[in-house]
Amino acid sequence: MKLTSIKTSILCIVVILIQLIQGPQTIEAANETLSLYSETAILMDAETGEILFHQEMNQKMYPASITKIVTAMVAIEEGNLDDTVTVSEEAVNVIGTRVYLLEDEQVSLLKLVQGLLINSGNDAGTAIAEHMSGSEELFSRKMNRFIEEKIGVQDTNFTNPHGLYDEEHTTTAYDMAKITQYAMQNETFREIVGTKEMEWVGEGWETVIYNHNRLLWHYDGATGVKNGFVRKSGYTLVTTAKRNGMELIAVTLNAPSSDHAYNDMITLFDYGFEHFQTNVLFSNKIFTSELGDRFELEEDVYFLSNRNEEISVDVNALGRLWVRGEGDRIIKTTLLTPEDKPDEKVNRKRLEETETQPSFIYQVLSQLRSILSI
CATH class of the missing domain: 3.40.710.10 (DD-peptidase/beta-lactamase superfamily)
Incomplete structure (x- = not known):
């Protein structure tokens, strides 16, 4: 098996383990107190x-x-x-x-x-x-x-x-x-x-x-x-x-x-x-991962952010797209399709980890990439 395939397999296992440990999280809005008359x-x-x-x-x-x-x-x-x-x-x-x-x-x-x-x-x-x-x-x-x-x-x-x-x-x-x-x-x-x-x-x-x-x-x-x-x-x-x-x-x-x-x-x-504000990433856009692999966004992705918040978008080695806000806050994550393998559909439900805590996941994946690149 090629080294790249081994790396990808290990990363896949790590992502699934992270999902099982963390569970889904919710994006928190700015919790400003509003004074309402309604119950x-x-x-x-x-x-x-x-x-x-x-x-x-x-x-x-x-x-x-x-x-x-x-x-x-x-x-x-x-x-x-x-x-x-x-x-x-x-x-x-x-x-x-x-x-x-x-x-x-x-x-x-x-x-x-x-x-x-x-x-x-x-x-x-x-x-x-x-x-x-x-x-x-x-x-x-x-x-x-x-x-x-x-x-x-x-x-x-x-x-x-x-x-x-x-x-x-x-x-x-x-x-x-x-x-x-x-x-x-x-x-x-x-x-x-x-x-x-x-x-x-x-x-x-x-x-x-x-x-x-x-x-x-x-x-x-x-x-x-x-x-x-x-x-x-x-x-x-x-x-x-x-x-x-x-x-x-x-x-x-x-x-x-x-x-x-x-x-x-x-x-x-x-x-x-x-x-x-509502933001959108349009379908058919191509993203390149840190390992140089190319992935395609099949459907429009909508996400919410604080108004005028600085947004960053990156893709990991598995083709998972991460949308981050200020303070490395994860706003949205979705799985992309490999550009050169359109018929290989990764099981999104199995790998889907929505709104997880950025500090833990991002550091684990970054450290793992560093180790595997030695």
């Missing part, structure tokens, strides 16, 4: 899922109408938006915010989703549920399966499609951020929640409906999503905003008033855009 909150980077700020993010809370984010996604992804829905008496009689549907009125599923998200129509939510599953109860089970299987959240339980109070109808700020991260990748959903106003022509109501999320008008870069309120939940709000290529997701639950919820949202966004 729980989270700020997340939409691209990477990195958490930039959180306050009791795993505490179970009542979501109110932000429930409709999931109702809409189930309709969009598992329904046919061209379907014609016949509105029932039960849907017409749902209390709360409505789009004033009439019994036996026929409406497209797409229009119901628009009325649900833009005007927060509870009647639209019930009509969607009954059309897709026969009842609110059965549709709620579909909602819960959807978020568990497609998004992977574990601490949310929905019992209805609109968010009216039920003791068992709960979520967390973290779960709602993950749900929103998923939902905003769907272009139909994204377009609807970003719609400021829409002409509504129905049998019982002809008007212009306006998006209930005030930040679409009053915060630069706001792109969605949904607000909510019932007495037991307080004021709830989920919003996304994008500036300079970075999109953030903010969730606040149980604010004492609507104004307090929006003020908290602005506080979170201002903090995120001021302190952080």
Whole structure:
């Protein structure tokens, strides 16, 4: 066996051992204390899922109408938006915010989703549920399966499609951020929640409906999503905003008033855009390791850093790319593909060590390279 192959094999074993010892680590954001009115909150980077700020993010809370984010996604992804829905008496009689549907009125599923998200129509939510599953109860089970299987959240339980109070109808700020991260990748959903106003022509109501999320008008870069309120939940709000290529997701639950919820949202966004930035390494870029081997980046790699932080990128002998910030802090690591062996795919799951402590790993690998080069 050639000396280079021996070196590579030893380095591979060391990396795996390091992973088993260390386990995954989390990139820590600048932990600045923010004064919020809401009981729980989270700020997340939409691209990477990195958490930039959180306050009791795993505490179970009542979501109110932000429930409709999931109702809409189930309709969009598992329904046919061209379907014609016949509105029932039960849907017409749902209390709360409505789009004033009439019994036996026929409406497209797409229009119901628009009325649900833009005007927060509870009647639209019930009509969607009954059309897709026969009842609110059965549709709620579909909602819960959807978020568990497609998004992977574990601490949310929905019992209805609109968010009216039920003791068992709960979520967390973290779960709602993950749900929103998923939902905003769907272009139909994204377009609807970003719609400021829409002409509504129905049998019982002809008007212009306006998006209930005030930040679409009053915060630069706001792109969605949904607000909510019932007495037991307080004021709830989920919003996304994008500036300079970075999109953030903010969730606040149980604010004492609507104004307090929006003020908290602005506080979170201002903090995120001021302190952080999203960076990208584009696919097909070639990197050369310290041993002179060439490796290719197959997919775009996004990573978060502190704003104006000095970033360095290097590749070790195994083709593992390391993105480091100031103080040798590891921001991102991923495995590259050898340029001259495109068919040899290294098992990424086996070798993937995410966000490990730089001082230990980097010194071990550096010392090992020095020893093997003797």
